[in-house]
Amino acid sequence: MKKKLIGIILITVIVAAGLLWLVQGLLMPKFMSEIPEGAMIQEYYENAGGNDVIFISDCEVYENFSPITLWEDYGITSYIRGSAQQLIWQSYYLMEETFRYETPKIMVFNVLEMKYDTPQSTGASSQREAYNRMTLDGMKWSSSKVSSIYASMTQEEREKDGIWSYLFPILRYHDRWSEISGEDFRYLFQRDKVTDNGYLMQVKVNPVGDDYPVIPLVNYQFGENSYYYLDKMVELCKEHGTQLVLIKAPTLSPIWYDEWDQQMVDYAKEHDLLYINFLDRIDEIGIDWNTDTYDQGLHLNVYGAEKLSRYFGRILSEELGVEDHRTDARVVPRWTQKCETYMNRKETLEKELQAVVE
């Protein structure tokens, strides 16, 4: 009798937990047709390993560099671990996590993130939290993810569910039941790829108009927290024998102040790092603000990203000695496949855009 009872309770708990797990899967946003930025972080795990260069940062890397171009022109294997409004501590923990899967020769970090010093830096609380989730939900569970969650949580999250809503995302997305669509069922167990090795392709052209106003700041000094995590990145890369390269992507807004640039120049000098501000090299790269941006200079489109990648590829290859793998039979088939997917995506998007224009 007792055994039967325990059996009934066990079965009930397992069935209930299973059903709740299914409901949770259904309620979690899939980020397939809308806001693909939310699906980017988890795509990495299928591509982890064998990358010589890893980019880590926000849209300044995942919109502006094309790993496929780096492969096609220089045979460089690379991946972008980017996500929307990624914050510096999230980048650090993504970097830490990346070293669990592979040890790249070069780690590229875009320094615009230095301007965000605390989790409460900008925007409405719920918006900040939504961006955080796009980076954090996609990570596999590890001590890096836990640390990143604790470093990222907004005050509201700390006061409400804390880490529990990350452990059980149903608590966060429970009210999505009224928005459930066919997409939620279609992608319940698997997702499509939205990027090409972390690069989120845009083919639209939207030229730069007027100059962006340069609004003077009261204080140009980057915060202590930002430096704390940048120091940790330097230390981490040193530990793994990886060269950390600091870059500033060539985008016109948000404004990259000279005072900020000088701090990075000084920091790189002090720590013996390579720092490249691509804004100073627009002409060398060949970026044309009439054709190479899809949002008036905030990000590059695929044509601008390919130009920038060709330029940076030369530096990686010639100055930093990153290996050319185009004759390596172990990686060529995989990358050929990636190139094909990339070309198909580009062609499809261009056709779609053409259809909209016509």
Added chain:
Amino acid sequence: MSFTSINFLVFFGILIILYYALPKKIQWIVLLVASYAFYLFAGLKYLGFILFTTITTYLVTRYMDGRIKAQNEYLKEHKAELSKEDKKAYKKQVKSRNRLWFILTIVVNFGILFFCKACLVDPLHSMTDSGVISFLSVGLPFGISFYMFQSMGYVIDVYRGKAEAENNFFKVALFVSFFPQLVQGPISKWEQLKESLFAPHPFDRRQVAFGLQRMLWGFFKKLVIADRIAVAIGTLKGTEYTGVSFFLLTVFYAVQIYGDFTGGIDIAIGVGETLGVIMPENFIRPYFSKNIAEYWRRWHISLNEWMKSYIFYPITVSGPMLKLALKTRKSLGKFGMRIPVYIGSLLTWLGTGVWHGFNLHFIVWGLMNCFVIVISEELNPLYEKFHQKYSWSNTRGYNVFQILRMFVLMNLIRASDLFNDVGDYFRRMGSLAWQFNFHVLWDGTLMNLGLNAVDYVILIAGIVLMFLVSFFSRDDVSFRVKLQKIPWMVRYLLIFLLLLAVILFGSYGIGYDASNFIYNQF
């Protein structure tokens, strides 16, 4: 730590495991540690308040009980030697010594409560000058109204010789701080609670299941109904909502406060039940009451019992009151005899109002209740004649009318809770008499209150479910007992669906500004 937070569920889960895994004789110690851990979650700054009340309660009850016991022993030993007058004088002497410490304890503790209510709450809701008290921004100490009344009830009972003082300080500490009661009651009496609080409790599957079911039902009422409708109440408090809109506010508020308060009590009692500790019921289907006296016997029962036992009765039967009754009887006849009852009622309701908050609107709320109760008591003979004369007044239909009438009347009185500005409240009450803007029910106003069509569907379904559960519990048999009689698969499915409803339709998490339990602020 809110009952509706995940932290609480984790805390409770760990507690349950420890509680039933550790030796039964230390279960009450586990509860004490858990209660203080729960209390500390609210902040270290409140610890001094509860410790002070616990220590003074323990010391004074031990002192008074010691005196009473010594007195009884002395009288027993010297039974033959002492005359009746000597015994009386000795008892009086003991009583007067006890009274000194008793009054001191009561005055100091209630003084603290009074001070906290008047000065430590949000300055906007305080009667003191916000500039003067700005440094006292600690807020109302967590659970103070509940543990204070519970402790002082115990002190009074010991003083009256109705309860024996507990020797073990830590047991008194647990009685004062027992965590499920800290959030919003119920306010238990020592004699009611002590047995199940300190007794060993073997794991009882049925009791644990019942406790968990009751907690789940509480979560449903709080998260799905009360917190969802809260946003509309916030909107309807706007000055432009008068007439029928104000009436709507009173109905919405009736739903919210019922879901919130009874939901919280369900969770508290459910927590206790899961741990084997049985607490008194605080609500017995109050919205099915036919008159105001009945309503107050069914709503917030533990507070009303406390007020009755420790304020109303002592006042009405006190020496000065009896003397007053004799005097007024001579001049006013039968009516004069009832003067002490009126004074007792007035002071009791004044106290109940102040207990809710040191604000004018709570005092007005208390006085309105007092007024309606006294009037209905006075008119009672007329009602009886009316019922005798008209047989139709004893039909089911008339009963339903009485229930609805009571519901509306209490809603109108209760709505005064919502308005710090008493003048505004009466202005809106007045608008009911002249503003018949029924069009707000169909002109889209309902959709501009912060709720959409889906919210209304969830609310209506939730309210219907709440009504049905209440309705089917009318024979005083718990709905859970009835649920136990249906096949286990169906029962488990229903419980799972309720759990799913709480998870999916509950108003919680990021983006929700769900209100804390309303009674947590008192």
